[in-house]
Amino acid sequence: MSCPSFRGRPPLSYEGQMRRIFLLVFIIALSGCSALRSAKLFAPTWFGFVQIADGVYVDDAMHASQQEELLKTIAVAKGRVSDFFGHLEGDPTIFACSTEACFAASGGFTAKGTAYGSSRVLLSPRGLGLVTISHELTHVELYSRVGDFRAWHAIPPWFDEGLAVLVSQDPDYTIDTWLRATDNGRGAPALKLLGNAVPWAEGQLSYGTARHVVGEWYSRVGSEGFFRLLRGIKAGRDFDFLFGRTPFIPGLADPLPHAGGPPGAS
Numbered sequence: 098m099s100c101p102s103f104r105g106r107p108p109l110s111y112e113g114q115m116r117r118i119f120l121l122v123f124i125i126a127l128s129g130c131s132a133l134r135s136a137k138l139f140a141p142t143w144f145g146f147v148q149i150a151d152g153v154y155v156d157d158a159m160h161a162s163q164q165e166e167l168l169k170t171i172a173v174a175k176g177r178v179s180d181f182f183g184h185l186e187g188d189p190t191i192f193a194c195s196t197e198a199c200f201a202a203s204g205g206f207t208a209k210g211t212a213y214g215s216s217r218v219l220l221s222p223r224g225l226g227l228v229t230i231s232h233e234l235t236h237v238e239l240y241s242r243v244g245d246f247r248a249w250h251a252i253p254p255w256f257d258e259g260l261a262v263l264v265s266q267d268p269d270y271t272i273d274t275w276l277r278a279t280d281n282g283r284g285a286p287a288l289k290l291l292g293n294a295v296p297w298a299e300g301q302l303s304y305g306t307a308r309h310v311v312g313e314w315y316s317r318v319g320s321e322g323f324f325r326l327l328r329g330i331k332a333g334r335d336f337d338f339l340f341g342r343t344p345f346i347p348g349l350a351d352p353l354p355h356a357g358g359p360p361g362a363s
């Protein structure tokens with residue numbers, strides 16, 4: 098469903114503003130619109146979230162022992178992402194749900210978790226483990242490094258997701274499982290199809306292919322090439338040019354078909 102717009106109206110009196118705030122809260126509480134549901138995260142304590150640490154909120158149904166485990170897992174996940182990036186510049190607010198009802202009411206869908214740019218992460222009860230939290234924090238860190246606008250505008254989703262799968266060390270996406278799923282790479286989809294004709298729910302074909310391409314690229318360019326890419330994006334340069342500037346070396350280590358152009362073409 099479409100979301101109501103609040104733009105383009107004349108300034109309101111104080112009473113008018115208060116009425117609008119109450120109306121907004123009322124609409125958010127009742128609406129089926131995901132964008133409005135996720136807007137609850139701007140006022141989390143109004144909607145059943147409690148703060149358990151600096152930048153960490155959980156639904157009030159989460160058991161104390163699960164809260165404790167969550168904080169430990171977040172610390173380890175931050176370490177994992179920091180190891181890859183050198184240090185963390187992102188400082189998101191994390192919202193963790195212990196129930197599917199909390200997740201859906203806060204704007205979540207079927208994913209284990211969702212990152213909203215560099216500012217917020219929403220975790221489902223299926224996404225409270227190390228891999229999912231590391232995955233979402235990788236999105237956050239990438240966006241933090243280049244800026245939300247640049248990231249949204251310039252970074253293709255396959256790179257964003259492939260990097261997150263790589264950095265989170267997701268055990269579901271190994272080279273062996275990907276080779277089996279793609280007939281040794283011959284059946285791998287084009288990168289531009291990922292998230293579109295090949296939905297992310299396809300798993301090995303989508304996340305697996307993205308992870309393989311980003312991993313193969315990173316194995317060639319290393320952290321130096323990775324940070325060069327980030328600097329280039331931040332400076333407004335073209336992603337495909339930056340990603341494809343290192344000559345592609347075909348071979349068994351990278352069984353993806355590249356007949357259509359450089360791996361970054363999307």
Ligand SMILES: [Zn+2]
Nearest residue numbers: 232236258261
């Ligand atoms: Zn992701």
